[in-house]
Amino acid sequence: MMQDISIHWEEGGQACSAIWHSENGIAVHKKVVTADDTLTADDAYHLACEGTAILWKGDFQNARQLLQALVRRIDKPSKKSKRAVKRVGKSDAATPKKTAKDIFNQHRLVQSQRARILGMLLIQCNPDHTISLRRAPDISQACSEAYGAVSQPYVVSLRELLGVVSAHEWRKNGLPILADENGNPVFVHPHYGVFSPVRGEYIELVCNAPLPKALDAESTAFDIGVGTGVLSIILAMRDVQKIVATDQDDRALACAKENIAQLNLGSQIEIVKANLFPPGKASLIVCNPPWVPARPSSTLEHAVYDPESQMLKGFLAGLKDHLLPEGEAWLILSDLAEHLELRTRQELLTWIEDAGLLVLGRIDTKPKHPKSGDEADLLYFARAAETTSLWRLSAK
Known part of the structure; x- marks a missing residue:
């Protein structure tokens, strides 16, 4: 408007x-x-x-x-x-x-x-x-x-x-994110103002991480900050039966709904406008928050910058109340902020501890985007050292 x-x-x-x-x-x-x-x-x-x-x-x-x-x-x-x-x-x-x-x-x-x-x-x-x-x-x-x-x-x-x-x-051409069971590419179609999942390494993490056993009893997942819907789509294609995906941004909500409808996944994925968590509990909760704790200079930067790590801390603080027994949370996070001296690893571990959570494990991968190898980039020293991780968390 x-x-x-x-x-x-x-x-x-x-x-x-x-x-x-x-x-x-x-x-x-x-x-x-x-x-x-x-x-x-x-x-x-x-x-x-x-x-x-x-x-x-x-x-x-x-x-x-x-x-x-x-x-x-x-x-x-x-x-x-x-x-x-x-x-x-x-x-x-x-x-x-x-x-x-x-x-x-x-x-x-x-x-x-x-x-x-x-x-x-x-x-x-x-x-x-x-x-x-x-x-x-x-x-x-x-x-x-x-x-x-x-x-x-x-x-x-x-x-x-x-x-x-x-x-x-x-939006017209789409972005391939993975292949279906027949080897055909699956596309998402990003809308203007919605963060595009061009960093394929974190998609691979969600595709390959072992699903928690709690899903066998209650096949329910939450996707916090749905964006294009990419993580919800991956979970649905991994046979999670019920996924509730949330976001506060109207553009993201419209984008996710359109992508989910095009893939005929509406019976598995429900889109809800909410600040972080929907009502209830789930066996698996995934979140890919903005990775850099700095103030965005525009509305378009909110997917990249999270001032004072507000979304990250809010996600961690609310997990215990929304995880089913033996459920897991998957936090997808780059350590770029650590290399930029904007957040320390100890701060992150302290927030996890204070939220009553345990680290079950961590799956790491290295970035593949062009800037990670561009020595002319002012932030090359940090991008070259960057690791993207899927943190597996549970309630104590």
């Missing part, structure tokens, strides 16, 4: 306005100029850096090329990142010591500044989600999926708009 906040600009001597929309929560721009294909990339970069937004009136494909030109001007050479990585934990007379947490905060600042500058190139959309620019693609279905119905023209950053289009392609 778009908020009724207007962005204003002048065009041809006339005052103009439209609804301002930003999924990242960026405040409406105060300085806006119109521009077309005559604007150079250098001039656009200088305008964006000084805080002037650019409402594009030229060829749409040229706007995409301009955005890529801005990306090239913002991104720094990899040598600087490598030097920063080498400074972690080291110091000398000329170079003060930088901690892992310092590097993480620097990374977030760089990403924030990058997003701010790239977000300065704006596009106006019509109430039917079309764009009145030369060579503009038909993005009406993508925007309708992401934003819903609107009644007035609106302005959005081109960067966000391209993200909406990309999400539409993910």
Whole structure:
């Protein structure tokens, strides 16, 4: 739902306005100029850096090329990142010591500044989600999926708009998560604003972990924070008879319902809007909370950042009241936060102990995503050391 906040600009001597929309929560721009294909990339970069937004009136494909030109001007050479990585934990007379947490905060600042500058190139959309620019693609279905119905023209950053289009392609094509009993791929279709299960290593953990014996007597599981529904789907395909999946986000709930319906798993999986746990108890409770205890800068970051580990601590604290006798909880968690000095292993173990829980075991795997091997990435030192684990927990 778009908020009724207007962005204003002048065009041809006339005052103009439209609804301002930003999924990242960026405040409406105060300085806006119109521009077309005559604007150079250098001039656009200088305008964006000084805080002037650019409402594009030229060829749409040229706007995409301009955005890529801005990306090239913002991104720094990899040598600087490598030097920063080498400074972690080291110091000398000329170079003060930088901690892992310092590097993480620097990374977030760089990403924030990058997003701010790239977000300065704006596009106006019509109430039917079309764009009145030369060579503009038909993005009406993508925007309708992401934003819903609107009644007035609106302005959005081109960067966000391209993200909406990309999400539409993910939703249309789907993401293979595992194979069925006949070897055919099983797909989930992520919606815009719902975390996509692209980190396949944690999916493999849930596919291969031994199911608790308590399921033999009571084949019931809870999936806390359902997202696309991927973990519920895996449990259903592993013959868990009744799964109750929860989430607070309406986009996630709609996404999970659609994926479950497409796979004809509605008789096994129930979707419930709830903060963490549904009523009752289960033999197995699974949760893949956000892995990094930091404050999200937008609603889209809630799947990645969990401020002060609130969801993680809430999940652990509530387990004892929702596990059936001899039931298990599976906590899927990366230790990236530990390598970034944002949380210690001892803190996690203390929360588990204080919640009246036992660690039955842990299954570990290493990440396979491209950034884990990208030495130019500012956080390479942490990503290269990262381990993703499935913690098997029970009540004492």
